[in-house]
Amino acid sequence: MKCATKMLELRYHYRNRLEAYRFIQKYNKDFGLRWLLRKFNICPNAYYNYLKNRKADYHQQKDEIKDSIREIYHSHGGVDGYRTIHAYLIRKGYDISRLTVHKYMNTEMQLFSISRKKKTTYEHGVAHKVYENKLNQNFRADEINHKWCTDFTYLFLTDGSKRYNCTIIDLHDRSVIASITDRNITADLAKRTLEKAIHSQPGIDLSKLLVHSDQGSQYTSKEFTEFCEELGITQSMSKAGYPYDNAPMERYFNTLKNDLIYQHYYRTEEELYTAIEEFAYVQYNHVRPHSYNNYKTPYEARYGSV
Numbered sequence: 001m002k003c004a005t006k007m008l009e010l011r012y013h014y015r016n017r018l019e020a021y022r023f024i025q026k027y028n029k030d031f032g033l034r035w036l037l038r039k040f041n042i043c044p045n046a047y048y049n050y051l052k053n054r055k056a057d058y059h060q061q062k063d064e065i066k067d068s069i070r071e072i073y074h075s076h077g078g079v080d081g082y083r084t085i086h087a088y089l090i091r092k093g094y095d096i097s098r099l100t101v102h103k104y105m106n107t108e109m110q111l112f113s114i115s116r117k118k119k120t121t122y123e124h125g126v127a128h129k130v131y132e133n134k135l136n137q138n139f140r141a142d143e144i145n146h147k148w149c150t151d152f153t154y155l156f157l158t159d160g161s162k163r164y165n166c167t168i169i170d171l172h173d174r175s176v177i178a179s180i181t182d183r184n185i186t187a188d189l190a191k192r193t194l195e196k197a198i199h200s201q202p203g204i205d206l207s208k209l210l211v212h213s214d215q216g217s218q219y220t221s222k223e224f225t226e227f228c229e230e231l232g233i234t235q236s237m238s239k240a241g242y243p244y245d246n247a248p249m250e251r252y253f254n255t256l257k258n259d260l261i262y263q264h265y266y267r268t269e270e271e272l273y274t275a276i277e278e279f280a281y282v283q284y285n286h287v288r289p290h291s292y293n294n295y296k297t298p299y300e301a302r303y304g305s306v
Helices: 002-012 017-031 033-039 044-075 082-091 098-108 187-199 222-231 243-259 269-287 298-303
Strands: 147-156 162-170 175-182 210-213 234-237
Touching (some): 017 033, 017 044, 044 082, 147 187, 147 243, 162 187, 162 243, 175 187, 175 269, 175 298, 243 269, 269 298
Parallel strands (some): 147 210
Antiparallel strands (some): 147 162
16 A cells, blocks of 8 residues: 555656656665666666755755854844753744754854853741732732732942843733842832833723732832732732742843843943843844743733734
8 A cells, every 4th residue: 555655646746857857765665776767768867966966955944043043043142942942943934943953053063042040049038928829829910911020139249339131021921011220129120011011002901900929028028019909900929938939020020130130241320221121122022032931022012013
């Protein structure tokens, strides 16, 4: 049965020289190379020239893909792994598997994603005020603006002085909804970031919004909690000392620091603040593919456009 199928395929490709070459290359071990060349009335030199040219085309395309991998890798500071590089190559129109990208990038080119710095260990603290963890590590949201996560991280200028960033992301597609950097880590900064997020989402139904944070004093403060209550926003909080309860925020800040902060020096506030905003609203939301979105950008996943 298998042989009969191959013979039918042979008849199909009989008049098409290119398809005949491909058939010979595929089945020469089954039928014999000389017999197939006679059957298709193909000169051996012509067939070997086909193999030579096909090999040249393969190496040309391989070199082109490697050049693209190298360009993407270095332009992003070496932070992208082969899965992210694969997503960029697919976006460029290459038909290539992840395994092939891994082979080219890691095995042949010896290009590896820069390892992330280990996070400092967490200590279990006593909460100022406990809110029920309504999120309970369910980091999926079927609709836009139903589940937001927020947190703070600290950053440094070259003179050693600290600055603090507060960011809010939407769990529906991991979009950065709001990001503000300031000199002090305060309840006012948390509140201003939430206000900015709300104003960026026209028509949002705040009665359906859940805002998840840790038990930091900024989020348990009277200023912040009363602001949420006035707007009908539901608060949710991680258990003290359990960063995994707010894992999407942890991942975003890791990405921010590894893709941006650790790659540059920032001498002034303006340099730092501008870089963080451009990263959040342009690079992260519109350019960088996200594994949670099947390697679509947050914007593509949110609005369904490329």
